[in-house]
Amino acid sequence: xxxxxxxxxxxxxxxxxxxxxxxxxxxxxxxxxxxxxxxxxxxxxxxxxxxxxxxxxxxxxxxxxxxxxxxxxxxxxxxxxxxxxxxxxxxxxxxxxxxxxxxxxxxxxxxxxxxxxxxxxxxxxxxxxxxxxxxxxxxxxxxxxxxxxxxxxxxxxxxxxxxxxxxxxxxxxxxxxxxxxxxxxxxxxxxxxxxxxxxxxxxxxxxxxxxxxxxxxxxxxxxxxxxxxxxxxxxxxxxxxxxxxxxxxxxxxxxxxxxxxxxxxxxxxxxxxxxxxxxxxxx
Numbered sequence: 001x002x003x004x005x006x007x008x009x010x011x012x013x014x015x016x017x018x019x020x021x022x023x024x025x026x027x028x029x030x031x032x033x034x035x036x037x038x039x040x041x042x043x044x045x046x047x048x049x050x051x052x053x054x055x056x057x058x059x060x061x062x063x064x065x066x067x068x069x070x071x072x073x074x075x076x077x078x079x080x081x082x083x084x085x086x087x088x089x090x091x092x093x094x095x096x097x098x099x100x101x102x103x104x105x106x107x108x109x110x111x112x113x114x115x116x117x118x119x120x121x122x123x124x125x126x127x128x129x130x131x132x133x134x135x136x137x138x139x140x141x142x143x144x145x146x147x148x149x150x151x152x153x154x155x156x157x158x159x160x161x162x163x164x165x166x167x168x169x170x171x172x173x174x175x176x177x178x179x180x181x182x183x184x185x186x187x188x189x190x191x192x193x194x195x196x197x198x199x200x201x202x203x204x205x206x207x208x209x210x211x212x213x214x215x216x217x218x219x220x221x222x223x224x225x226x227x228x229x230x231x232x233x234x235x236x237x238x239x240x241x242x243x244x245x246x247x248x249x250x251x252x253x254x255x256x257x258x259x260x261x262x263x264x265x266x267x268x269x270x271x272x273x274x275x276x277x278x279x280x281x282x283x
């Protein structure tokens with residue numbers, strides 16, 4: 001089973017889509033797909049569909065949605081439509097019940113050997129973070145860029161999100177922002193400040209109170225010979241934080257502003273690679 005949730009929801013089994021068009025079965029599949037190979041409790045699915053005031057028929061209606069999903073899975077497993085969603089597997093083949101499994105406390109979507117864009121993102125991002133910790137900035141930038149390329153939009157962009165999915169969307173967006181922050185940091189460490197200016201211009205407008213992105217933009221501008229603009233970015237952010245949140249910029253950002261004012265050594269661009277290699281002592 002191939003699962004994509006970092007953008008529009010797309011789930012395929014045996015090369016065929018099993019993504020329903022009706023909003024509530026789509027919500028059920030979205031939550032099951034995100035937690036593929038793990039049990040999703042019935043109570044979590046009911047809360048996703050109806051919030052804190054589910055109807056008396058909630059469990060029965062949920063079972064109906066599960067049956068509808070199994071019908072789509074059965075058609076995908078046998079594209080000629082000969083599989084019965086309620087019959088056990090024959091001749092070693094998976095049945096719909098083997099793919100969408102009823103468990104004592106809930107349901108489990110068995111992904112098998114397929115791909116999940118969330119798991120691929122987490123794997124690549126984790127490799128990128130470890131490369132950053134090891135000082136391998138080219139490797140970190142490459143791995144984190146590949147991780148971010150898996151996103152085609154907001155997670156579950158075409159799914160009507162309830163309580164559970166809304167929480168997961170926020171979690172995934174925070175994970176994406178962390179990977180983005182570290183990829184930009186790796187690029188700055190590699191001296192790519194000019195290449196980052198256009199991207200950071202968009203990002204600081206989209207995330208108006210995100211201090212790390214603003215700090216990276218300030219540094220990229222300063223290293224590109226645009227100190228006045230770098231200081232303007234700080235002043236705009238400070239005004240926004242004070243107006244909207246009643247907060248001053250963090251101590252780290254204030255230090256960066258002072259370093260830009262005084263041309264402190266921490267704001268200097270990294271030496272070109274060839275120059276760095278000349279500085280490495282030889283034995």
